[in-house]
Amino acid sequence: MVENKYRQLVLKHGFVNEPVSVDIDLLKEINFLKRSKNAVILGHYYISPELQDISDFLGDSLALAQKAQKTDADIILFVGVHFMGETAKILNPGKKVIVPDLNAGCSLAESAPAGAFLTFKNNHAGHKVISYINCSAEIKALSDVIVTSSNAMKIVESFPKQQPLIFAPDKNLGNYINSVTGREMVLWDGACMVHEKYSLEKIIDLMDQHPDSEFIAHPECTQPVLMVANFIGSTTALLSYVTKSIASKFIVATESGILHQMLKANPDKIFIPAPSTDSTCGCNDCSFMKLNTLQKLYLALKYEQPEILLDPSLLEKAKIPILRMLELSK
Ligand code: 13P
Ligand code: SF4
Numbered sequence: 001m002v003e004n005k006y007r008q009l010v011l012k013h014g015f016v017n018e019p020v021s022v023d024i025d026l027l028k029e030i031n032f033l034k035r036s037k038n039a040v041i042l043g044h045y046y047i048s049p050e051l052q053d054i055s056d057f058l059g060d061s062l063a064l065a066q067k068a069q070k071t072d073a074d075i076i077l078f079v080g081v082h083f084m085g086e087t088a089k090i091l092n093p094g095k096k097v098i099v100p101d102l103n104a105g106c107s108l109a110e111s112a113p114a115g116a117f118l119t120f121k122n123n124h125a126g127h128k129v130i131s132y133i134n135c136s137a138e139i140k141a142l143s144d145v146i147v148t149s150s151n152a153m154k155i156v157e158s159f160p161k162q163q164p165l166i167f168a169p170d171k172n173l174g175n176y177i178n179s180v181t182g183r184e185m186v187l188w189d190g191a192c193m194v195h196e197k198y199s200l201e202k203i204i205d206l207m208d209q210h211p212d213s214e215f216i217a218h219p220e221c222t223q224p225v226l227m228v229a230n231f232i233g234s235t236t237a238l239l240s241y242v243t244k245s246i247a248s249k250f251i252v253a254t255e256s257g258i259l260h261q262m263l264k265a266n267p268d269k270i271f272i273p274a275p276s277t278d279s280t281c282g283c284n285d286c287s288f289m290k291l292n293t294l295q296k297l298y299l300a301l302k303y304e305q306p307e308i309l310l311d312p313s314l315l316e317k318a319k320i321p322i323l324r325m326l327e328l329s330k
Pocket of ligand 2: 105108109192193
């Protein structure tokens with residue numbers, strides 16, 4: 001009955017919407033719940049600094065999928081966005097995978113509804129489907145292989161040159177790979193609402209104001225922005241680049257959460273968030289990632305809700321291209 005009450009709250013709000021007393025020491029409680037339930041907290045670099053600091057493992061999409069594959073915890077609390085929790089569940093059908101808030105989606109994943117994508121795929125007979133991990137389980141099930149921004153280039157290049165390819169759902173990442181590899185992959189028309197908003201004009205102004213800086217960008221950015229970047233890479237690659245580089249100032253075109261780790265690893269270096277077209281929108285923050293809060297994380301662990309549940313046959317189909325990716329990433 002009690003469990004039912006929390007499931008109802010999740011159905012209504014997408015998370016356990018219960019007031020949390022200010023007297024509760026959330027960090028202490030979370031640590032206690034984690035130990036007593038043998039749970040592990042996996043967090044993406046884009047979540048807020050306080051949540052990054054309590055994650056057992058922090059990483060980019062590839063590292064998190066690899067970690068999810070290996071964990072021996074009974075419960076995985078995934079602090080990121082929905083497709084990441086779903087991927088963890090696909091890799092661990094027998095474990096309980098919970099997330100702080102089911103509303104934490106992704107503009108890329110939402111850009112590719114399964115019905116429309118199936119029609120697109122059917123209109124391109126003979127094409128293999130390569131999908132960026134930022135997509136739903138349904139799209140994964142329609143794909144031959146999954147990629148992340150860390151391994152996309154390598155996996156695309158593993159296909160023979162003459163093999164026609166579809167790349168979905170991120171047209172910017174797909175376009176970037178096409179430009180580097182000389183391929184002509186057919187692109188699905190999706191984009192990340194954070195990375196597509198960077199303003200080339202303002203970035204160039206900023207580079208002029210800081211001639212000693214390097215401009216680094218995530219490949220989800222648009223082509224004109226990528227063309228002026230000194231370095232392009234996944235969140236993990238950007239983090240290791242700024243740590244190794246002899247430069248001491250960086251203009252960073254990716255979600256602002258990563259700056260926390262960049263500063264932690266390089267306290268003497270300066271990191272400037274790249275400006276967006278709209279200076280009032282707070283566009284450097286992914287509003288989905290930022291739906292995760294300490295209170296929701298605590299309630300999720302306490303009630304083991306919201307849980308990611310998937311139809312077993314969909315799960316089995318979606319697992320094949322993810323395992324293929326993990327194999328190709330070794
Ligand atoms: P990576 O984690 O592969 O860097 O991708 C960033 C992203 O947009 C995740 O949603
Ligand atoms: Fe999706 Fe972009 Fe947010 Fe990443 S930053 S979760 S790609 S909307």
